[in-house]
Amino acid sequence: MELFAAMQRDDYEELLFCQDQASGLKAIIAIHDTTLGPALGGTRMWTYASEEAAIVDALRLAKGMTYKNAVAGLNLGGGKTVIIGDPKKDKNEAMFRAFGRYIQGLNGRYITAEDVGTTEEDMDIIHQETDYVTGISATYGSSGNPSPATAFGVYQGMKAAAKAAFGSDSLAGKTVAVQGVGNVSFTLCKYLHEEGAQLIVTDINKEAVARAVEAYGAKAVDPADILSVACDIYAPCALGATINDESLPLLKAKVVAGAANNQLKEPRHGDALHAKGIVYAPDYVINAGGVINVADELNGYNKERAYKKIAKIYGSITRVLEISQANGIPAYAAADRLAEERIALLRTSRSTFLRNEHHAISRR
Numbered sequence: 053m054e055l056f057a058a059m060q061r062d063d064y065e066e067l068l069f070c071q072d073q074a075s076g077l078k079a080i081i082a083i084h085d086t087t088l089g090p091a092l093g094g095t096r097m098w099t100y101a102s103e104e105a106a107i108v109d110a111l112r113l114a115k116g117m118t119y120k121n122a123v124a125g126l127n128l129g130g131g132k133t134v135i136i137g138d139p140k141k142d143k144n145e146a147m148f149r150a151f152g153r154y155i156q157g158l159n160g161r162y163i164t165a166e167d168v169g170t171t172e173e174d175m176d177i178i179h180q181e182t183d184y185v186t187g188i189s190a191t192y193g194s195s196g197n198p199s200p201a202t203a204f205g206v207y208q209g210m211k212a213a214a215k216a217a218f219g220s221d222s223l224a225g226k227t228v229a230v231q232g233v234g235n236v237s238f239t240l241c242k243y244l245h246e247e248g249a250q251l252i253v254t255d256i257n258k259e260a261v262a263r264a265v266e267a268y269g270a271k272a273v274d275p276a277d278i279l280s281v282a283c284d285i286y287a288p289c290a291l292g293a294t295i296n297d298e299s300l301p302l303l304k305a306k307v308v309a310g311a312a313n314n315q316l317k318e319p320r321h322g323d324a325l326h327a328k329g330i331v332y333a334p335d336y337v338i339n340a341g342g343v344i345n346v347a348d349e350l351n352g353y354n355k356e357r358a359y360k361k362i363a364k365i366y367g368s369i370t371r372v373l374e375i376s377q378a379n380g381i382p383a384y385a386a387a388d389r390l391a392e393e394r395i396a397l398l399r400t401s402r403s404t405f406l407r408n409e410h411h412a413i414s415r416r
Contacts, residue, residue: 053104053107053108055067055107058107058108058111059111062084062111062115063084063085064082064083064084064085064111064114064115065083065084065085065086066081066082066083066161067080067081067082067083067107067110067111068080068081068082068083068154068158070150070151070154072146072147072150072151074146074150075144075146075147075149075150076137076142076144076147077135077147077150077151078135078136078137079095079133079134079135079136079151079154080106080107080110080133080134080136081110081131081132081133081154081155081158081162082107082110082111082113082114082131082132082133083114083129083130083131083161083162084111084114084115084117084118084129084130084131085115085118085129085130085395086129086161087129087395087398087399088121088122088126088127088128088129088394088395088398089126089127089128089129090128090129090160090161090162090163090184091114091117091118091128091129091130091131091161091162091163092117092121092126092128092129092130092131092162092163092164092165092186092343092346092347093113093114093117093130093131093132093133093162093164093165093167093343094132094133094164094165094166094167094168094170094187095132095133095134095135095151095164095165095166095167095170095174095178096109096113096132096133096134096135096167096168096169096170097134097135097136097137097138097139097142097143097168097169097170098134098135098136098137098139098168098169099136099137099138100134100136103136106134106136109134110132110133110134113132113134114130114131114132115130116130116132116313116314116336117129117130117131117132117343118130118391118395119336119387119388119391119392120336120337120339120340120343121340121343121347122390122391122392122394122395123336123337123340123368123372123387123390123391123394124337124340124343124344124361124365124368125361125364125368126343126344126347128163128347131162131163132167133151133162133164135147135151135169135170139169139170143174145177148174148177148178149177149178149180149181151178151181152177152178152179152180152181152182152185153181153182155178155181155182155184155185156181156182156184158184160184162184163184163185163186163350164178164184164185164186165185165186165187165198165342165343165346166187166198172187172188172189172196172197173189175187175188175189176188176189176192179192186346186347186349186350187346187349188349193352193353194346194349194353195345195346195348195349195353195355195358197235198341198342198343198345198346199234199235199236199239199342200239201341201342201344201345201358201359201362202236202311202339202341202342202345203236203237203238203239203240203242203243203311203341204239204243204341204359204362204363205338205339205340205341205342205344205362205365206236206240206287206289206309206310206311206338206339206341206365207240207243207244208341208362208363208365208366208369209309209333209337209338209339209365209366209368209369210223210228210244210285210287210307210309210310210333210338211223211366212333212365212366212367212369212370212373213285213307213309213331213332213333213338213369213373214226214284214285214307214309215370216331216370216373216377217284217306217307217331218284218306221366222247223244223247223248223249223285224247224248224249225248225249225250226249226250226284226285227249227250227251227252227282227283227284227285228244228249228250228251228252228283228284228285228286228287229252229253229254229278229279229281229283229285229286229287229305230251230252230253230254230264230270230287230289230310231254231255231275231278231279231286231287231288231289231290231291231294231310231312232254232255232288232289232290232291232311232312233253233254233255233257233260233261233263233264233289234255234260234289234290236289236311236339237287237289237290237310237311238260238263238264238267240287240289240311241253241264241267241268241270242267242268244268245267245268245269245270250271251264251268251269251270251271252270252271252272252273252278252281252283253265253270253271253272253273254272254273254274254275254277254278255275255290256275279294279299279302279303280302280303280304281304282304283304283305284305284306284307285305285306285307285308285309286303286305286307286308286309286310287308287309287310287311288308288310288311288312288315289310289311289312290312291312292312292313292314292315292317293314293315293316293317294312294315294317295308295315295316295317295321295322295325296317296318296321297317297321300321300324300325300328303328303330305330306329306330306331307330307331307332307333308325308330308331308332308333309331309332309333309338309369310333310335310338310339311338311339312335312339313335313336313339314335315335316335316384319382319384319385322382322383322384322385323382325382325383326376326381326382326383331373331383332382332383332384333369333372333373333383334369334372334383334384334386334387336387337365337368337369337372337387338365338369340362340365340368341362341365344358344361344362344365345358345359345362348361371390372386372387372390373386375389375390
């Protein structure tokens with residue numbers, strides 16, 4: 053893999069390899085863009101097939117965070133960390149303490165949080181070595197588990213997408229097919245149930261399905277059948293890439309809006325949704341509630357203030373869909389345009405300021 057070529061392709065700023073032999077730490081920190089502010093993005097721990105696969109994932113996720121933070125209106129750039137290892141077997145205190153020291157060494161250019169394979173408790177250990185970490189325990193005055201905040205944001209975004217598709221943002225009587233019933237989507241189901249939506253759920257975890265059936269009267273289906281059920285809204289909340297060549301012909305929903313990352317297997321699948329007239333709420337816009345919530349910790353966490361910001365995801369999805377309709381472009385492309393325009397504006401403004409400062413100094 054040609055690292056500099058990969059970084060130049062999407063203009064990454066930094067790729068840092070971190071290792072600590074004593075604890076077994078093998079981590080990759082990718083910083084994509086800090087035009088809007090310090091890079092904020094979680095730490096993922098995963099059993100990657102190869103070191104190259106880990107690098108590719110770190111780069112992809114870091115760029116995604118740049119776009120997510122930009123559209124969310126945060127004054128933050130995008131970054132991500134991946135730790136190579138089995139989160140069930142390879143974790144230890146020394147590993148996360150060592151990782152925390154690497155973050156501290158970046159002096160605020162990168163701020164981390166929990167992600168797949170890491171927990172609030174892991175963030176607390178990192179916090180022993182650095183203040184540049186969010187999502188730590190409420191005992192430290194922080195927000196804790198971001199899942200409820202993510203769910204609230206997805207709920208708001210789903211309502212905005214429903215309004216675009218059906219003319220009303222009411223979800224009462226709408227049938228929502230939820231793929232995956234983890235922490236985020238279980239809370240999402242609560243919001244949907246309370247508004248009067250009919251729920252169809254699936255998960256490879258049978259206990260999670262049973263919990264949703266008991267709590268919210270959901271109908272359970274086999275994981276293989278969730279994409280083809282008759283529904284108004286399909287909510288992918290588990291694996292990515294569920295919008296693909298195989299699933300598109302099966303999809304009966306008028307709206308795709310869920311918590312999962314990377315819902316489109318390829319951009320052309322977003323083109324296909326647009327061509328079929330299916331309203332798509334771009335994943336990194338609708339699932340930004342968690343990062344908005346942890347970002348509020350940087351100002352001293354206030355839940356009421358954070359949730360007011362998360363509620364604005366409704367407006368963000370509305371804006372994306374308006375751009376999509378006005379320009380005849382797919383929703384994912386409209387979201388990208390919104391993010392890129394904000395970054396370009398700030399980059400131009402900063403360059404102009406620095407150029408003026410240089411001229412002023414040279415005239416002295």
